[in-house]
Amino acid sequence: TVSNKAYYEDAVAYLTVVVKRVEAEITSYAYEKDDADKASVTSVEYGKTGELSARLKYSDNMDGNGENVLKVHEAEPLPERAGVKEEGWTVDIVKTGDPEEWKPVLRNYEITYKEGTVNVTPVDLKITVDDVTVKEGEAEPTEYGYSIEGLVEWDTADDVVESVGLKDAVFEELVPGVYEDIISVNVKDNPNYTVTSEAGSLTIEKAVPD
Numbered sequence: 016t017v018s019n020k021a022y023y024e025d026a027v028a029y030l031t032v033v034v035k036r037v038e039a040e041i042t043s044y045a046y047e048k049d050d051a052d053k054a055s056v057t058s059v060e061y062g063k064t065g066e067l068s069a070r071l072k073y074s075d076n077m078d079g080n081g082e083n084v085l086k087v088h089e090a091e092p093l094p095e096r097a098g099v100k101e102e103g104w105t106v107d108i109v110k111t112g113d114p115e116e117w118k119p120v121l122r123n124y125e126i127t128y129k130e131g132t133v134n135v136t137p138v139d140l141k142i143t144v145d146d147v148t149v150k151e152g153e154a155e156p157t158e159y160g161y162s163i164e165g166l167v168e169w170d171t172a173d174d175v176v177e178s179v180g181l182k183d184a185v186f187e188e189l190v191p192g193v194y195e196d197i198i199s200v201n202v203k204d205n206p207n208y209t210v211t212s213e214a215g216s217l218t219i220e221k222a223v224p225d
Contacts, residue, residue, distance in 0.1 A: 036123060036125040037123060037124050037125065038125045039074045039076055039126050039127070040074040040126070040128075040129055041071055041127075041128055041129070042128075042131065043090040043106040043107070043108045043128075043129070043131045044056075044069065044070065044072065044131035045057075045059075045068070045069050045092070045093060045131060046069070046070065047067060049066075055131070057134065058133065058135075058136055060136050060138050061097075061099055061135050061137060061138045061208075062167035064092075064093040064095055064104075064133070064135060065095035068092055069091060069092045069093070069106045070090050077124065087112050087113075087114055087116075088108055088109070088110060088111070089108075090106050090109075091107040091108075093133055093135075096169060097135050098206065099135050099137055099206040099207050100206075102132075103133060103135070104134075104135060106131040107130060108128050135207075137206065137208050137209045138165055139208075140164070140165040140208040140209065140210045141165060141210075141212070141213070142162070142211075142212040142213070143161060143212070144200055144213060145162070145215050147198060147216075147217050148217075149217070149218070149219055150219070151191050151219055152222050155181075155187070159179040159180060160179075161176070161200060163176075165208070167207070170207075174203070174205060175205050175208055175210060176200060176202060176203070177201040177203050178200070179199070180198070180199070180201075182196075182197055182199040182214070189217070189219055192219060194217045196214035196216060197214065197215075197216065198214055198215035198216070198217055199214045200212045200214075
């Protein structure tokens with residue numbers, strides 16, 4: 016027979032403790048490489064994404080474990096030649112290394128990933144068509160010259176210029192005289208550029224009899 020006193024003295028109490036994950040955030044964003052403060056950049060001109068880098072920001076409730084989590088996460092910089100697109104460019108958060116190695120850290124958190132966005136804006140581009148002078152009776156030039164200001168280094172004129180020629184005129188029907196702004200440029204639909212153009216003039220000099 017076991018007395019009540021002995022029974023209670025030998026009893027073992029069990030307590031189950033459920034440890035809940037901490038809700039936390041990891042945010043990615045872009046910043047200028049030469050900015051010591053690493054301030055967030057959300058907009059950049061086409062051709063300058065190569066001047067940006069990317070990093071991660073951790074919510075305060077990660078209790079100093081951000082450095083550990085950093086070893087399995089990183090922010091990917093934007094492509095150097097990222098062009099203009101309506102939805103912008105996402106600063107991707109990617110996992111690196113061996114996730115199993117850092118599972119003891121990650122399992123303590125319910126992580127929400129917030130990827131930053133950078134909008135690439137068009138570059139101002141100016142095309143100036145050359146003035147042309149010919150003598151009466153000469154054939155129309157096979158091509159018209161022009162100059163471009165603002166072209167990004169890896170692009171060429173073919174990326175923006177469709178054609179250059181006379182506007183609303185037939186060369187063979189023109190008589191001697193000065194035709195202002197008659198040589199114009201047709202541009203391609205390139206979202207990376209905001210194009211302005213300056214037309215050229217055509218001067219046809221009257222032929223002088225021998």
